Amino acid sequence: MFETVNIAKGVKVHVHETTQFKTINFSLKFKDKLTKEKASARTILANVLQHSNEVYPSHTALRMVLDDLYGTSLYIDSSKRGNEHIVTLNVETVNDEYLSEEGVLEKVMNLMYIVLFKPNFEHGLFKESIFKREQEAIKHRIESIFDDKTRYAQQRLMELALPDHPASIQPNGTIEEVANVTNEKLVEEYEEMIKNNEIEIYAVGDIKAELIAEHFKEFFHFGDREQAIKAPSTELTKPEQERVVEFEDMKQGKLHMAFYSPITFRDEKFPVMQLLNGVFGGYAHSKLFVNIREKESMAYYVSSSYASQFGLMFVLAGIDAKLEEKAVKLVLEQLEEVKKGNITDVELGQTKALLTNQLREALDNARGQIDIYDQYMELTEAFEPDYLISRWNSITKEDIAAAANELSLEMTYFLSGKEDDSVE
Template identity: 45%
Template sequence: MFTARKLSEGVTFYSLPTKQFKTITLSIKFEAPLTEEAAGRRTVLSNILQFSNQLTPTNTAFRQALDELYGASIYLDSTKRGARHYLHLNADFVNDSYLNGSSVTEAVCELLQAIVRKPLFLTDAFDDSIFTREKKQVISRLDSLYEDKARFAQQRLLEIIRPNHPASMSASGNKERIERMTLEDLKEAYHSMIQEDKISIYVVGDIDEQQWNELLPTYLGFDPRTSLVIHSDIDTIQTAEGSTTEIQEMKQGKLHMAYETPVTGSSPLFPTMQLLNGIFGAYPHSKLFTNVREKESLAYYASSSFASSYGLLFANSGIEPAQKDKAEKLIDAQLEEIRSGHISDLEFVQTKSMLKNQLLEIRDSARGMIEVYDSYHEIDPEFTIEGWASKWENVSKESIQQLAKDIRKVHTFFLAGKEEN
């Protein structure tokens, strides 16, 4: 898919020339070890870098610059994967070939350079109120988790089964640590990002690779850095089985269940696990949806997900609190059906089809291709969309059944309303 070129030690340029898109999509990924403190600092940093640089020192100036660049889009965000934290700088802008002699590519690169290299907080002109405001925005984002009961229940389950572990750490950090964060902490996080982070730069579109080989060192060059060795997958930690119930002001109960598996994203069994998850609960034809929600009407929603970095399978549902025990038993029974080899041809074939179609649809999105390749190429250095799709074709019902026998339920978390206590 992508061609990789080392710009300097720890800095790699990934290019994908294609006439499929009229725009150019660029993504710079700054990668560092995940800690709660670093995550909070880097998330606040991403907020401030976006609208506060020496070229466009205000939000208004930044928006005006984008308008002058034919409506270019530039934004930053932060995410996590495994034990790694990412700060992303993303841009989408029109290809110069559609502008009748005009050029925006270098102007976009100049603005990106200002965002990365010339943040306003490195000058005396920086207003400390910006720092205070952006800290409050990140804290508000973390507080909003409490209002989304499904997300809250999932986070509590992770905190219980993986305390002080990357699985339960938020990509936005920890509220208390962010409240204590100082401007000097922000500057330290910035210098660490610029000098120490592993950096991947992706460019997709109808591009001249030689032009970008010259543009990137000019506008977005970075000094060599020691290559980080951070594993995407976290070794499985055995967790004792248990059950937790918590009470809040709410009506619908949230039943979240965690299962340990012997599989992570780098395992040869990962494609088999993707199919197992699809049959279990990832799709509308899956066992959880058809049997727990549709046939028995025990859940407002019922689905499963697989966290490949941590080897954890989850079953999540919204239920009437009085139905908790019955729903839990029925959810467990769906996994037992797979262990027993009760996988219908429809479930088997349709899951393969859904997985394949989802992956093939990624080709319609430049950003989607970047994210999928960035996730998969460490697992499979020869990764292609078509090549990975073929892996599912080689998986049998028997191998899914055998894998299901090695999956162990570890914890049930139930969030219910006060009147049901």
């Protein structure tokens, strides 16, 4: 799917040469260990680098040059995966093979270099007004989670079940840690990112791998990276409490359940867990949706999800406060059905079809190809989509039942309205 060229120790260029698109998509991913402190600083850094640099000090100036480059798009974001924090520069530009003008690719590469290597410094620090503005923007972004009670409840579940574990660390960090970031700390984090982070560079389009690799050598001069600092452990520990109830001023109750599984992304049985999640609660035909929402009409929504990097399965449901106990009972009953292998051919067939369709749809755009390969190359560097599809198709009801029997309910969190005195 991608051809890989090493341009320095710890710096790889992955190119998918394809005539599928008339554009060229780039993603430069800077990977570091995940901590609250790093997540907070690196998220501010992503904003600062995107909105201002030495050559184009304002967002308006950068916007104008992007428009001149035939509407090239450029943005920087931050995310997490497992125990890694990732800052990504994403760029999409027209392939100048389809233009009368030549040299557009080189201009875009130079712009990417400016954004990363020519920050808007004053006296060795980021311009203070921009630093402060983006710091406040990240604080507001984190605060907005509280307004989305489903996201807030999930975050509280993780904080209570696995405090200080990578699974509970938000990709944007915390308000407290964001506030603690100084301009000097941000410069240190920037230099660490540029000089020491592991870097995965992706390019998708009608281009040659050797040409793109040479361009990155020419424009960026990335040096060798030392071996990455050991990241925090992802081993799961038993929560101190099995059930927690908290209250907010709201109408709808939020039920969140955390199950542990020994099967993680790198496990041979990882595709089995993907099917298990789909049959259990991942889709509209799943047992949770059909039996709790449709038959019982007791949930505004109900679903399951699988965090494969950590071996965590979650169930989320929006219910009336008085129905918490009944909802938990029904969820466990449906899981018991899966454990017994009571899975219909329709449930299994639709899950396999939906997983396959989702994968193929994602591959219809360049960004999806990059994201899928960046994730799945951890399974095998020679990853091809058919590898997963064939694995899904070979999985039986018995395989799913066996994986379900390894799940353990570790914590139930319920966020209830303040007026519901019956909840204890």
